[in-house]
Amino acid sequence: MPKTRSKPHPDISQVMIMDGQNNFPISWLNKQGYCEYSIYLENVKGIQIQPTLDMVIGTKEHARLEEDFKKDAEPATFEEMLETSKTAEILSRELPVLSVHYGIRGYIDEIWMTPDEFIIIDDKPGSRAFASSIHQVYGYCLAFKETIKPFKNKMGVKRGITAALRQRGTDNIFWSAYFDNKAELGIINLINRVQNLISRKEEFVPTQNPRKCRSCRFKRKCDKKALPGQV
Ligand code: SF4
Structure with a gap:
């Protein structure tokens, strides 16, 4: 496989330039659905804010699940996992995925590889399927589809991809x-929108929903905060 040339974006944190294409974390698809302007404040303006309690709990839970998983896990290459899963169900956690073409990258919380399909799971703090959460897990699905492309000949029967959201710390x-x-x-289309924001062809639009602003960790530093009464 040809090596990807990669360097950090000079002005926007968390964006990498890979083979000349801007590449952003898939978690941004979730942030974009909440409020694009928060990406601008954090990654373009460089405003640093303490993580929320939810974020801290999420990070700890990730680490705990990862440790539990490692206790019984057998290390395998991605190719070996694809091969084994042709005849048996296997599970992997924190699987890295990358699409240089679409300019996205990330880690899949959990993936079940079965002889019939791949199930990509993203863990969330609650149990409501917000559009932004669905965008994020679809981003992982797309990056996974791109990641398996070079292995097409070794895949066996064509396997579909299912996206799933799970309540963190449960089987729900x-x-x-x-x-x-x-x-x-x-x-x-949504990824292209974020790419246009990064290349400044389009403007980061702040939410008009005061409820979102009330729960936003940037609310004290934000100059576009929606006011109560404004919808
Ligand atoms: S305070 Fe409101 S407008 Fe500003 S970044 Fe947060 S959610 Fe967006």
Whole structure:
């Protein structure tokens, strides 16, 4: 596989330039759905804010699940996992995925690889399937689809991809859907929107929803905060 040339973006934190294409973390698809302006404040303006309690709990829970998983896990390459899962169900955590083409990258919380399909799971603090959470898990599905492309000949039967959201720390999968053509086209459009924000072809738009601003960790530093009464 040809080596990707990669360097940090000179002005926007967390963005890498890979083979000339801006590449952003898939978690931004979630932030974009909440409020694009928060990405601008954090990554363009460089405003640093303490993580929220939810974020701290989430990080700890990730680490705990990762430790539990490692106790029984057998190390394997990605190719070996694809091969094994042709005949048996396997599970992996924190699987790195990358699409240089679409300019996205991230880690899948958990993936079940079965002889029939791949199920991509993103853990969330609550049990409501927000559009922004669905965008994020669809982003992982797209990056995973791109990641397996070079292994197409070794995949066996064609396996579909299912996206799923699970309540953190539980087995409660509260939303799932096939990653079909419609979902794929929709998420590609959204990724293009974020790419346009990064290249400043379009402007970061602040939310008009005061409820979101009330819970936003940037509310004290934000000059575009929506006021009560404004919807
Ligand atoms: S305070 Fe409101 S407008 Fe500002 S970044 Fe947060 S959610 Fe967006």
